[in-house]
Amino acid sequence: MVRRVVLIGIVCLVLVNGAVAPGVAAAAAQPGDPATIERLDDAERAAPIHDAVGSPASPQLEGDEIDRLIEDAMADRDVAGASVAVVEGGEGVHAEGYGTADAAAGTPVEPNETSFMVGSVAKLTVWTAVMRGVEDGELELDEPIGTYLENYSVEGEDEITLAHLGTHTPGYEDRLQGLFVDDADAADDWEAKLERELPAQVRPPGETVAYSNHGAGLAALVVQEAVGEPFEEYVEREVFDPLAMDGATFEQPVPDDRRPVSQGHAATDDGFQTDDPTIVGVPPAGSMSATAADMGNFAAAMLEDGALEDPFVLEAESVDAMLEQRATNHPAVAGVGYGYMIGERGGERLAWHTGGTEYFNTLFALFPERDVALYVSFNTAGTTPALADVLDGFVEQRFGGEEPSLEPDPATVDRADAYEGEYRTTAFRTTPEKLVGLAESMTVAVTDEGYLEVGSPLGGGETRWVEVEPGVFEPAPEEDAGMLISTLAIEGDALYVDAPTAPYERVSWYETAAVQLGIGVVATAAVLSALVVWPIGAYRSRGWGRMRTHLTRPRLAVLGGAAAVLAAVVGLLANALADPTQFVYGYSPWLRLALGFFLVVPFAALAALALVGLEWRRVLAARDLEAGSTAPLGLAYLTALALALAVLAWQLWYWNLLTAVGF
Structure with a gap:
């Protein structure tokens, strides 16, 4: 069965942000605490009207350019099908499906009719629901989550807050087992499953940014307990319905009245093998499926102060709070807002998230200062590099992109002893999944020219980095393709890359x-x-x-x-x-x-x-x-x-x- 072959290669990918990176957290400034935000009446809000994402509304040349960008990435990276939406000025300017939704049947991808599993991009709707609860007075971001969990008991509930969960700083280690399940029935009682399988708290809350699927599930559970109705129903009413996201759902399997979900694909020498989408064991962490049109509408609302049309989803202040960097592991690397990763690409500021399940890889990126958004989802395993290709190509197409002109610094050779060694992820601490650290280890060496060379102790491709300031590195220009990481920093025995991945630590020789x-x-x-x-x-x-x-x-x-x-x-x-x-x-x-x-x-x-x-x-x-x-x-x-x-x-x-x- 193809699933068994694919899973071995992606065991570390499940539902993560799509970038391999370490980082120790330092608390960042927290402007505009949204815990105090009050909702305005509809009459007080001048909400612009936005067209639902559909056919391209921009010049055909622009559509052709995006088509070429996607098709080139699909050909270069062996992708069966793609679902894409571009939003600008609050309107959908391009929504398209590419390739096949089922290679065996020859079914094409339709932007308004074919749903893709978006993986961890689903967490953005979890945080939209959290902020909606804050505005309604049901939730407070700085209140310990135990306040809302009368029917459940979880480690750290008296000190962890929704603000910690939203910035991936609750202190939990990572856990892979249980994120996928064989049967949808196993995910029905996800609340008890989450309580039972919640990872250990291994760090003080607020100290370290370390990606947590279970933290997102816990935030959804808090919403559910606070509002007194199932999380899926609350999101349906408060997020999906106002934004006309008719195909979006967290349900597994997808109901017949929703858009059909694409098959998952694995590239082979003879084409593509197909399989049913994975069943996510903690649904709020990544079971959501949606069409390109759905995600275009969601992006338009986030860019236009929380409203697609007159029924708005969030206040502008809440959206701004989500898109502000609130925590980072190192001053030089990208950090996190509430739910979103905050960083730069080609000199452009973006708020983004990626998602990966067994067969689907997804990118959702907002460029708030440009009022532009990009959504791309591929239905083929191992296609995270294709997302990076599309993101870089899009930035270059739309904004011109900054051409890197980095040269190695000879002084880096003199600091080699401070950088060289083997670094292992700190995401796994107390469980046998600590063995994942062997696969995720990084070896760091300095070349005679002054490049920082990063590879894997188990073999595989190496990348070269250029020191732009002491201890801070950016990819060498020739290494940029297929990478979602944009900055790497080494300080002491810790290695950091863009949030939200946990830090790597330098290990002893033994x-x-x-x-x-x-x-x-x-x-x-x-x-x-x-x-x-x-x-x-x-x-x-x-x-x-x-x-x-x-x-x-x-x-x-x-x-x-x-x-x-x-x-x-x-x-x-x-x-x-x-x-x-x-x-x-x-x-x-x-x-x-x-x-x-x-x-x-x-x-x-x-x-x-x-x-x-x-x-x-x-x-x-x-x-x-x-x-x-x-x-x-x-x-x-x-x-x-x-x-x-x-x-x-x-x-x-x-x-x-x-x-x-x-x-």
């Missing part, structure tokens, strides 16, 4: 991916060798009939640990081949059984070390290497195995695998 993988492979091979070496040795020296005399207590302890390691490794491989989706969708009983064997390893290691210690005590007391239960060479081998078993136990603890069975 924590690097190469050392950890090397130690794991060598220690595992050493321990498992006992399952071969000792039986062969016993047979050659004593024959099978006297096998029991060969099995001394130290050897039994090591063999017990080796058997547990073998059972765990074989079990993990078997589960990965049988159903790799369970590593994200939820562990099966068979996977938990395999993980349970890891619990034997530390006990076996302690027993082996103690018993080997007694062997050495006898040897040292007698001052004779022959005084132990085995020959000197055998004792050395036994000692090495006990130490290898101890090293494996330490690694299992370090990567949180000893608690994985209950995760």
Whole structure:
């Protein structure tokens, strides 16, 4: 099944902002606290009238330029279909569908009729609903969320506020498992699921910007509890209906009275394979589907002070508050407003968000100072680079774009020691998903020319960066294509890129991916060798009939640990081949059984070390290497195995695998 192949490659992508980036948070100025905003009566508001997004209203040349931009990106990045809307001056100037919504059936994408899953772009409607609740007096941004959650209990509820959730600063670590589910019924009771699966709070609230899918779900739960009706119904009435977003919905599967949703696609050598869209386990975090027309209307309202037509959605002050940067991890990197990422592209200020599910990748970008918006969604896995291509091309087409003229600074070479090393994401702390950090690690080196070279310790493409001020880097001009990150900063042992991704931290030499993988492979091979070496040795020296005399207590302890390691490794491989989706969708009983064997390893290691210690005590007391239960060479081998078993136990603890069975 194509889903199983694709999921392994995108396990770190689910519902995230689409950019790989680290960052430690520093609180930013918070102008115009919207907690005090009051709604105006309709009569007090001079709301402009906006046309719903439909056919292109601008010169055909402009439409042709956008068409070429999208079609080039689709061809270069192997994209099956796209849904696009451009808004300017409060009106839809371009809405179009490209390619196929179902490659198998040949169904074309229609801008007004074909919905795409927008992934985390859905969070923008969550925050529109939050601000609507603030204006109505139902919510306060600086009130602890526990005030509203009488029926639920979550960690940090007495100190975390909606302002923290909106800026991704509640202090929660990340969690992948449970964000996708196999069956829509599993997402029906998402509130209890969210309460049960909420990640641990590992940082003080307000300290660090670190992307949180569960935080967005928690904000939706607060809205639901405060207004006293299901979140989906509240968003429908307060956001979708006023903005004529007739195809938009959070429901899974999409009801028959809504626009049909595109199939998901995976590029192959022979074209595209199709699959049903993913089911999101915490719907407010990313289950929303919508047409290009729907998202064009939403963009028009955000650009025009919260109104599409006379029934407005938000006050202008609320929209402004959402689009103001309110937190950042480093002064030089982009930060966040309420829900939106705030930054620059080609010299243009933008408020934006990306979204990724298993097969869909989406970009929603507002250029408030230009009164322009761009919405692009692709229905093919792994197409985040195509979004960056379109964004850069659009900025260049529409605004001229700034041509970078960066050259490496030779002084960067003198600061190499301050920058070089391996950095690992801090998004995962207390769960076995800490292993994701191996895949998300960055290696940083400085070239002789003064470029900062960033790559992966597991291999893959490298990018080069130019230092524009001490510790702050921008992509070298030739590296810009396909990247949504625009700034990287290194300070001390922390590496930051544009919000909202958690910081990366420089790791010690023994924590690097190469050392950890090397130690794991060598220690595992050493321990498992006992399952071969000792039986062969016993047979050659004593024959099978006297096998029991060969099995001394130290050897039994090591063999017990080796058997547990073998059972765990074989079990993990078997589960990965049988159903790799369970590593994200939820562990099966068979996977938990395999993980349970890891619990034997530390006990076996302690027993082996103690018993080997007694062997050495006898040897040292007698001052004779022959005084132990085995020959000197055998004792050395036994000692090495006990130490290898101890090293494996330490690694299992370090990567949180000893608690994985209950995760």
